[in-house]
Amino acid sequence: MALRDLTAAQQLAALAAGETTSLELVDAHLAAVDADPVQAFLAVDADGARARAREIDALPERPPLGGVPIAIKDALSTRDIVTTSGSRMLEGFRPVYTATCVDRLEAAGAIVLGKTNMDEFAMGSSTENSAYQNTLNPWDHERVPGGSSGGSAASVAERQVPWSLGSDTGGSIRQPASLCGIVGMKPTYGAISRYGLIAFASSLDQVGPFARTVEDAALLLRHMVGRDPMDSTSLDWPGEITVPTATDLAGVRVGVVDELMGEGVEPGVRAAVEASLGVMEDLGATVVPVSLPSALSGLATYYVIAPAECSSNLARFDGIRYGHPIPADNLLDQYELTRGELFGPEVKRRIMLGTFALASGYYDQYYGRAQRLRTLIVREFAEAFSGVDLLASPTSPTVAFPLGDRTADPYAMYMADVCTIPVSLAGLPAISLPCGLADGLPVGLQLAGPAFSENRLLDAAHAVEGALAFDTRPPGLMT
Amino acid sequence: MSDFEPVIGVEIHVQLSTHTKMFCGCALSFGDPPNTHTCPVCLAHPGVLPVVNEEAVRRAILIGLALGCEIAPRSIFHRKNYFYPDLPKAYQVSQFDIPICGRGEFVAVRDDGSEIRVGITRAHLEEDAAKLTHLGGRRAGAEESVVDFNRGGTPLVEIVTEPDLRSASDAVTFLRQLRQTLLFLGVSDCSMEEGSMRADANVSIRPVGSHGFGTKTELKNMNSFRFLERGIEAEITRQEGILRDGGRVSQETVHYEPETGHITSLRSKEESHDYRYFPEPDLVPVAPDPGWVGELRGELPELPLALRRRMVGEMGLTAEDAEVLTESPELVAYFMDAAALADPKACANWIRGELRAQLREVGTEPWESRVSPAHIAALVDLLGAGTVSVPAAKEVLAGMIETGEQPDAVVEAKGLAQMDESDLAAVIDALVEANPDQAQQLRDGKDKVIGFFVGQAMKQTNGRADPQAVQRLVRAAVLGD
Amino acid sequence: MLGYSPPPMIDESTVRHVARLARLRLSPEEEQVMQQELSGILGHIDAITSMDLDGVPPTTHVIALENVLRADVPRDSLPREEALREAPDVVDDSFGVPRMD
């Protein structure tokens, strides 16, 4: 078995047994990164990674993440490694600091191989909004990997790295995980520091792991959670993230969200999700229908709140302290030309939408109401979790769609996140795991839980994963 | 007499003199080389987040308590969005509908002792902008500006008043006494020149007797009380002129040119501001524990208004004495220490008068000088006991300033002890005999001539005579009374 | 799921006003496309403007944290070369800004 076919846990075991070294692992994965058939990477730090691997290999004792390589979404600030957030606005930008979550993983022994492609400033569901390149779905190079963390998802599915980091605002980890046939998790809002995550929508953004197994996702999560003095909205993690071992779902009550199993869901997706619900029952779970009446207005709520926050978060890109402004002889022209030219169409669309939603005369009608709708959604989840332990739904209503299929219709693209957005609005943790194929393409099952139920979610996902035995190898990697 | 009445409210920005900035750990500095106190947070690099400075919150609450404000049990931060190069995030983190300090009232006292009651609308926390300097045509003929982010992110408290002020001089009296209060709290340097205290005034006028409000203009950022007073007066005059001519005042920002005394409009070509305030998602609410607020209330020093009332009511000082002595917390402490040991009114006179006058010559303040409050009290006691005359006491003071010695030691060293009455009587008798013409004038009822004898007597005794005793003895010698 | 689409609610002058607020220079073609797309999106979003939300408070934060405060203790600032290293226009150790009028 090639080194890159090993899961992170298997790589750690091989390191512990002295069967390989960090440098070997880094080199094996760098070879796959260099070839990059799915165009997942925007920047590769081969020299830095090898140097770090040698350092770790020389340590008397291996750190917990042992020297296993990782890829990082380009939305996360990495000192001296070009970080663009998929935008021309930050072309060539070398940050002076590293995001807390990346710092923590590096301190635990993870080795950053490079930065992965994404929709510009994390706005999109297909990674086609990257200013640099399209990333291809490892299962079908004609199709999108999902987004916005498409590069991170594709790199894991393509086995260029065993795991990676993404960020999820309305589904940007879970949806690409679903479309690429891997595991992706969005933790409870506040579980992982956002310091160093280039903000899209601050009240929704969360960093989270991609991996090919639930166990690997847990291992990564374990080293990132907890309060960061640099992020006022980060939380002390109660206890610790444990490595999941559950093999059944005895006594677990699972609610199936009615509103998210309706007409917009592709039949093949619904079939795969229903089949996995059956498997969950076989594992001992009680599966009951649950209603979240405001779930569908979640999409509209989200497309007011997220653009409003992004319009403010992206205002700092003015070409004065960093970036490459389009020069003009007066400031107003320079601001407008720079921002008009260097932001892509989707980013401009959302800035416009958000500026409008906050503008005087429209605030109450849009932003104010969206925040109150958010309250209803929070309440409905709380109500639902008084009766069930977990909520299940498809992660994405469709499988991976062809490149270019939805780029002409912004709202059709927005529908890709209809199942993931309500959970984001409520700030709850959710995991997407591959649960089957439809037309030869992966389908994701989303399991969501109450705040801080990550261990319960990981355990349940681990049990389902074991029973489903989904083969995460895309057809091109089957030998 | 004008048939219009001015209606004035003020907004004051106060930089808090904390160690670090509002939302990051950069040290505050004044006058350091540009861009030496910055970090990713205050430069608004991608991905950074703000964290609230606890000391800034503490000081904002102290200010609120001193202004009699309600302290919000739970206040939140908002973003105020606008593009400007001195605002790196293109939004200012400020407070909007739930400021940390709500309604309050501040009482200022005019020179005649009457009160000016000014409603405080709110006091909220925010961050200062960076320093933008216009270079003019320095670079290749192109006008350009440069930004130094050292000041960017300095904690600010913005205090907004109700439109309760009715004259420029009241506005300035209020601001001076507010400044004094802030200095007593120790929250800010409150330097108008250095910009650590900045005041804007909202000015409108209305017919006397009416209760509506006219259209107001905003007089921006005056850097001294004097200019502020003149600026408000000029703006009132300008508005009166407009209304008398049948015109209408338009709502705009105006600027006072101290050199010409003119008011100019700052109306920008930009469309009206739309700040798109919304709750700052990167910060959580500030909900000060009531116990903590109670502790802070207990920590409040005695504030100038209460001090002035006590000085006048209990210590026998005039309103003017009290005003002068409450100029700074240091001066108050100095006076109080002296007044605890000797007659307060006499201490007040000597400290605000001769001591400060003499120290001004050498450019120092009482509390920094070699003269301690106890020295002043001792001097006052020497005067009270008749040991030294007033003119001699001034000389004693000069000696104390120079040597730092106790007044009695200076009296001793300089031989300034007052002559006893029989020695003085002998000097006077000789004087009267030597000056028969002046003695005759006094007999003829020309009282003024007594000054001549006092002057001569002081000269002959090297100031050791008590001028009042001289007068009495001259009258006795010449008139026999 | 959210099917209906009421008439466009954003006119050209609103698009221009919002673009100015957001400091985005849009070409006339972009303005036109933006007007159509925003109107379309708002058509979908508009459902929220008719929902009954009486007595429902807004959610600004999904977490119940309060009083996250930092001690007033200085930390190292960036060396000035680092503060300025990504700046496109450095003048007198400061960030250059074009003429403002």
Ligand SMILES: [Mg+2]
């Ligand atoms: Mg302000």
Ligand SMILES: [Zn+2]
């Ligand atoms: Zn800083």
